[in-house]
Amino acid sequence: MKLLSDYFDRLLPIVEADLQTVLTPADNAPPLFYRMLHYHMGWVDENGQPVETKRGKRIRPILCLLTCEAGCGDPNAARPAAAAVELIHNFSLLHDDIQDNSPTRRGRTTVWKIWGEAQAINAGDAQFALAFLAIPYLQKESKDPALATHMLKILGETCLELTRGQHLDMLFEHRETVTTGEYLDMIKGKTAALLRGSALLGALAGGCNEEAQQHYALFGRNLGLAFQVLDDILDIWGDPALIGKEAAIDIHQRKKSLPVLYGLERSEELQKLYAAEDPFDDGQVAEIVALLEQIGAHDYAEKLARHYSDETLRHLAEAQPQGEAAWALNELVHFLLHRDR
Numbered sequence: 637m638k639l640l641s642d643y644f645d646r647l648l649p650i651v652e653a654d655l656q657t658v659l660t661p662a663d664n665a666p667p668l669f670y671r672m673l674h675y676h677m678g679w680v681d682e683n684g685q686p687v688e689t690k691r692g693k694r695i696r697p698i699l700c701l702l703t704c705e706a707g708c709g710d711p712n713a714a715r716p717a718a719a720a721v722e723l724i725h726n727f728s729l730l731h732d733d734i735q736d737n738s739p740t741r742r743g744r745t746t747v748w749k750i751w752g753e754a755q756a757i758n759a760g761d762a763q764f765a766l767a768f769l770a771i772p773y774l775q776k777e778s779k780d781p782a783l784a785t786h787m788l789k790i791l792g793e794t795c796l797e798l799t800r801g802q803h804l805d806m807l808f809e810h811r812e813t814v815t816t817g818e819y820l821d822m823i824k825g826k827t828a829a830l831l832r833g834s835a836l837l838g839a840l841a842g843g844c845n846e847e848a849q850q851h852y853a854l855f856g857r858n859l860g861l862a863f864q865v866l867d868d869i870l871d872i873w874g875d876p877a878l879i880g881k882e883a884a885i886d887i888h889q890r891k892k893s894l895p896v897l898y899g900l901e902r903s904e905e906l907q908k909l910y911a912a913e914d915p916f917d918d919g920q921v922a923e924i925v926a927l928l929e930q931i932g933a934h935d936y937a938e939k940l941a942r943h944y945s946d947e948t949l950r951h952l953a954e955a956q957p958q959g960e961a962a963w964a965l966n967e968l969v970h971f972l973l974h975r976d977r
Contacts, residue, residue, distance in 0.1 A: 639960060640967035644698060647711065651697045654719040658770045668751070672759040673766075676730055676747050690742040695972070696830055697722045700838040702965050703852055706957030707842025714841035716774035717787050721834045723767035724791065728798060728830075730760035735806060767791065787837055794833030801825020808892055816897045820861070828860025835859075844955070851955035855948055862944035862973050868893040869937050872925060875976065887921045894940070895933040899924075902931050945973045 655677065661670040667684070674680045678691035697718035704714030732738070733746040734753050740746060748756035768791060771784050804822040808814045835856030839849040871886040872895055886893045890910065899906045906927050909920065916924070928934060948969055957965055 637967050637971060640964045640971060643702065643961075643964045647698055647701050648694060650711075650715065651694050651701075651718060651722065652691075654715055654770075654774055655722060658719055658723065658766055658773055668755075669759075669762070672747050672751055672755065673763055675750075676726060676741075676759065676763075678742065678744075682745075682750050689744060692726075692742065694722060695968075696725055696834040699831065699856070699965075699968065700834040700841075702961050702968065703835045703838025703957075704842035705961035706955075706959065706965060707839055707844040707848070709959060710842075711961075713843075714838045716771040716784075717791075717837035717841055718834075719774060720767045720770040720787075720791055721794075721830060721837065723763050723770055724795060724798070725830055727760050727763040727767060728802070730756055730763060732802070735802070764795070783840070786840060790833055790837055790840070794829050797825045797829035799825075801827070801829060813900075814892050814897055816894060816901065819892065819894055819897050823861060823864045824857065827864040828857045831860035831863075832856035839955070848955045851951045855951040855955060858944045858947040858951060859969060859972065862941050862948055865894055865937055865941040865944060866973060866975070868895060869934070869941065870976070872896075872928070873934060884921050884925055887924050888916060890916075895928055895937045898933040898936050899928045899931050903927060906931075941973070945969075948973070 656679070659670065659673055659677065661667075671680065671682075671684045674684070675682055678689045679686065681687045700714050700718040700721055701711040704717075705711040729741065730747060733741055734748045734756055738746055739749050746756070747759055751759075768788060771787050771791070775784055801822050801824065804818070805826050808818070808822065832853050833856070836849060836853040839852035844852065868886065871891075871893060872884050885891075886896065900910060906924065909916075909924060909927075949966070952965060952969065
């Protein structure tokens, strides 16, 4: 994984610098307006003082830059798009924290808990707008004036799919019955859309032909699907010491994750347990996990994760990435899909 680590070491400072350029306060901006955005990005504390803290892995912009380099050899061509997808990701997190009533994000108090829901919604809206401005802000000169227009179209379509997935996710919370097929359609939007868009934008900036662009798009989509299914597996069967969460967290929180939905489709006993309104105790959680294993939910989810992983690698190979970036992309897939946390 050293090659991928070297890429992160080289590209992350570029990503951070571009994000800070886009998020430079306008002359007439109220101080708090940008402070909330900088706080959410992990650059300052709530008083606006610089701080060293978790800033997210920046997987999406790195994916965008790697895909571009694998196409044309110069990742700089994708820098505007890379900044844009990271800002869209963070816009979605600002709104998700409110919608999910989450008090913390990356170990820190969320924006809405400090400044209120209304200001946090507005901060998310500002970050959404700045994501679209990132492309003209950072793309100072272009030999192809239509490139920025094409990028903005992809970014808009990606945002629409992302919010469609979030809509379904919130809708499913209040529905008694959700099928595994509906769930997979939901994560295609909520989780996979932005990875698809990141890879596609990188391929476009890298000058890849249309066939290669479509393979990169399907590479990103399948990567997102495999990532989410693996996440669902780890949230039930992962080692708490490694994942940093309590055992079977999805069961305790009654989340309709893929293994749970698979089990509910096949077990009346599981349906009765989930119909009860009282919180699950540790004994009930252990019983539910045993039921899921007996029904084959664990095996089903692992088989599906392998399928999406295989499709990820197949489309990446079909895209014919070139140079060291091709190896780094394969290492990135391995890093994301063979993790234990």
